[in-house]
Amino acid sequence: MSMEKERIIEIEKQCLSEIRIGVDKTFQQIFIFQWILVISISLWRSPLTWIGETPFINPHLSFSVFFGGLIVFIPIFLIKKNPGTELSMYLVTFCQALFSMMIIHVSGGRIESHFHVFGSLAFLVSYRSYNVIIFSSLLIAIGHLVMGTYSPIDLYGSQDISSWRTVEHVAWIVFEDIFLFSILKNKMLFMKRIAFHQDLTEQTLLRVEDLVIARTAELEESQIKIMEQQQSLMQASKLSSLGEMAAGVAHEINNPLAIIHATTKYMRKKITGDTVERTFVEENLEVIEKTVKRISTIVLGLKNVSRDGDMEISSECKFGDIINDVIGVCEERFRNEQICVTIKDLRENPDQVSRFNRVQLSQVLLNLLGNSFDAIMILEEKWMKIEISEEDHLLIVKVIDSGKTICPEIEKKIFQPFFTSKGIGKGTGLGLSISKGILNRLDGDLYLDKKCKNTCFVIQLPISLTEAA
Amino acid sequence: MLECSNDLMKYLTELSFLKKTILCSWFFIGLISTGYLYLFITTPGKQSQIQYWPQKSKIAVSQDKPTLVIFFHPKCVCSKASFDELSLLLKEVHAPLSVKLVFIRYHNKTEDWHKTDLYQRASAVKGSEVLNDMDGLSAKLLGASTSGIAFLINHERKIVFQGGLTPARGNMGRTPASAFIINWVNTKAKTVTPFLSKVFGCEL
Numbered sequence: 001m002s003m004e005k006e007r008i009i010e011i012e013k014q015c016l017s018e019i020r021i022g023v024d025k026t027f028q029q030i031f032i033f034q035w036i037l038v039i040s041i042s043l044w045r046s047p048l049t050w051i052g053e054t055p056f057i058n059p060h061l062s063f064s065v066f067f068g069g070l071i072v073f074i075p076i077f078l079i080k081k082n083p084g085t086e087l088s089m090y091l092v093t094f095c096q097a098l099f100s101m102m103i104i105h106v107s108g109g110r111i112e113s114h115f116h117v118f119g120s121l122a123f124l125v126s127y128r129s130y131n132v133i134i135f136s137s138l139l140i141a142i143g144h145l146v147m148g149t150y151s152p153i154d155l156y157g158s159q160d161i162s163s164w165r166t167v168e169h170v171a172w173i174v175f176e177d178i179f180l181f182s183i184l185k186n187k188m189l190f191m192k193r194i195a196f197h198q199d200l201t202e203q204t205l206l207r208v209e210d211l212v213i214a215r216t217a218e219l220e221e222s223q224i225k226i227m228e229q230q231q232s233l234m235q236a237s238k239l240s241s242l243g244e245m246a247a248g249v250a251h252e253i254n255n256p257l258a259i260i261h262a263t264t265k266y267m268r269k270k271i272t273g274d275t276v277e278r279t280f281v282e283e284n285l286e287v288i289e290k291t292v293k294r295i296s297t298i299v300l301g302l303k304n305v306s307r308d309g310d311m312e313i314s315s316e317c318k319f320g321d322i323i324n325d326v327i328g329v330c331e332e333r334f335r336n337e338q339i340c341v342t343i344k345d346l347r348e349n350p351d352q353v354s355r356f357n358r359v360q361l362s363q364v365l366l367n368l369l370g371n372s373f374d375a376i377m378i379l380e381e382k383w384m385k386i387e388i389s390e391e392d393h394l395l396i397v398k399v400i401d402s403g404k405t406i407c408p409e410i411e412k413k414i415f416q417p418f419f420t421s422k423g424i425g426k427g428t429g430l431g432l433s434i435s436k437g438i439l440n441r442l443d444g445d446l447y448l449d450k451k452c453k454n455t456c457f458v459i460q461l462p463i464s465l466t467e468a469a
Numbered sequence: 470m471l472e473c474s475n476d477l478m479k480y481l482t483e484l485s486f487l488k489k490t491i492l493c494s495w496f497f498i499g500l501i502s503t504g505y506l507y508l509f510i511t512t513p514g515k516q517s518q519i520q521y522w523p524q525k526s527k528i529a530v531s532q533d534k535p536t537l538v539i540f541f542h543p544k545c546v547c548s549k550a551s552f553d554e555l556s557l558l559l560k561e562v563h564a565p566l567s568v569k570l571v572f573i574r575y576h577n578k579t580e581d582w583h584k585t586d587l588y589q590r591a592s593a594v595k596g597s598e599v600l601n602d603m604d605g606l607s608a609k610l611l612g613a614s615t616s617g618i619a620f621l622i623n624h625e626r627k628i629v630f631q632g633g634l635t636p637a638r639g640n641m642g643r644t645p646a647s648a649f650i651i652n653w654v655n656t657k658a659k660t661v662t663p664f665l666s667k668v669f670g671c672e673l
Contacts, residue, residue, distance in 0.1 A: 046546035050671040059509040159636035
């Protein structure tokens with residue numbers, strides 16, 4: 001037998017078992033009702049029997065109470081303990097047949113009470129078993145045969161009954177059975193169809209699940225690839241930014257070097273000519289020291305910005321230090337283009353130390369400042385503003401420049417990879433999309449403030465996360 | 470079907486000894502109680518041995534026509550069927566017949582206790598006379614011990630029939646007893662061989 005057929009049979013069995021449990025439980029209530037009915041009939045017909053002036057409980061009533069109780073409690077107990085079994089089903093059938101005979105008997109063989117037999121058979125169809133119908137019909141037939149032979153008055157309410165009456169009654173039961181078998185056949189067919197469709201649904205579900213697993217694996221693989229590509233692109237973008245900065249940086253370092261060179265030249269001249277005063281030497285040495293420190297700050301800033309941010313573990317630092325790193329790298333470039341950069345820290349405690357991914361945040365800021373630089377370089381009014389504030393446990397960093405607000409067409413695409421409004425060969429079009437990606441990974445965000453009349457990019461970072469990370 | 474039957478047999482054989490015992494006991498208790506009820510229904514009351522209507526009896530019998538005397542317990546519900554059967558019987562009797570319906574009366578019971586549905590129905594039977602038998606003295610004299618017992622007496626005080634009119638307790642149905650009474654009265658038969666029939670009802 002194929003797996004599918006086995007499963008269909010299994011579903012059918014399961015379905016049948018659930019139905020039979022339900023029918024068993026319904027019969028529990030029917031039995032109680034029938035028991036009360038039988039007792040009520042006995043009470044109504046003759047509750048007492050008399051010996052002279054002494055009353056006794058009529059044996060019919062005792063029979064209804066005790067025998068009815070026996071019929072009720074055994075199946076009810078069995079159903080409660082183990083519903084839906086073959087035993088409970090046949091026991092219910094047996095007891096139902098007994099109840100039929102009992103109701104006929106206590107009603108004095110009233111012909112109307114025989115309808116209980118037909119009603120019972122109709123109820124028993126709910127078990128969806130041909131055997132149960134056959135078993136019940138056989139029991140009723142045997143009951144009719146025995147009672148019809150030995151006590152026809154209890155069965156038909158009269159003594160003068162032809163033996164053919166029993167045959168007629170059994171024939172009517174067979175007649176009902178034919179209809180019941182037809183109904184049963186349809187029910188079974190319907191159940192088979194349900195089982196078939198459920199099996200089909202299960203198989204489809206399994207196939208879909210397999211497909212989902214395969215697709216998820218593919219997706220995960222793609223995501224890894226995308227991340228790798230993003231990292232490569234980020235690195236490329238960073239190198240591109242650094243390349244763009246290279247001229248500025250060279251100039252940045254070149255100026256202090258020129259100062260050192262001039263100072264040493266001047267000192268040498270003084271040493272060879274006149275007597276050198278101590279204060280003169282100290283003053284000039286201080287200039288050289290400051291200039292070297294300046295070069296050192298630029299180099300450190302460059303080092304911080306150009307590291308691989310993904311490998312960087314977040315460390316405790318002030319957010320102001322990150323700003324200083326970035327400004328240190330670009331300062332000279334901005335100065336050459338006469339761009340005024342202002343930093344405004346609106347936080348209650350600007351020296352608050354938190355955990356930040358220093359490198360990644362530096363890269364984001366460097367990218368934003370670089371974009372601003374490119375945008376405002378050609379303008380008459382050249383300024384940049386960095387505003388740091390706190391709002392609902394969020395660190396808000398606004399990078400504003402003197403440029404006008406970005407037009408809606410560009411605004412829609414601005415965070416898309418490979419989109420750039422810069423000239424050919426000037427930008428990769430990856431800076432903003434990578435920056436947004438970085439901030440999203442840090443549970444933060446990067447967006448354009450449309451309300452601002454100038455160009456304003458907003459960095460949003462959760463403080464709790466930054467503190468805990 | 471065979472498979473299911475095998476399942477059932479397997480289930481039954483796998484039951485514990487205690488469960489098997491409970492199941493068997495339940496089955497046999499059911500059978501016994503059914504048997505007891507069957508005996509209760511089908512066991513008739515005692516027959517009277519008397520052959521002639523006693524002279525001492527306070528219930529007078531007719532000298533010129535047959536007399537049908539039936540004893541009733543006022544509370545016997547089963548006797549309602551005897552009444553119904555009597556009503557049918559009287560419809561088929563065309564010859565003169567004196568009918569006396571005798572209700573046992575107990576001296577320590579109230580009037581209301583005796584005035585049952587059965588008593589009211591007896592009063593409504595046309596052409597009948599309702600009598601009271603204080604403490605069942607007349608019934609004892611006749612040896613009548615079961616409610617619904619009927620006596621058919623000819624003009625010579627000979628009891629030609631005694632027994633019940635119904636086939637079982639509380640059940641109607643044409644019995645040979647009814648047929649005999651109708652035939653005997655209608656044909657004014659001279660048969661003196663007494664006809665006996667079983668009587669079902671409460672003890673008087």
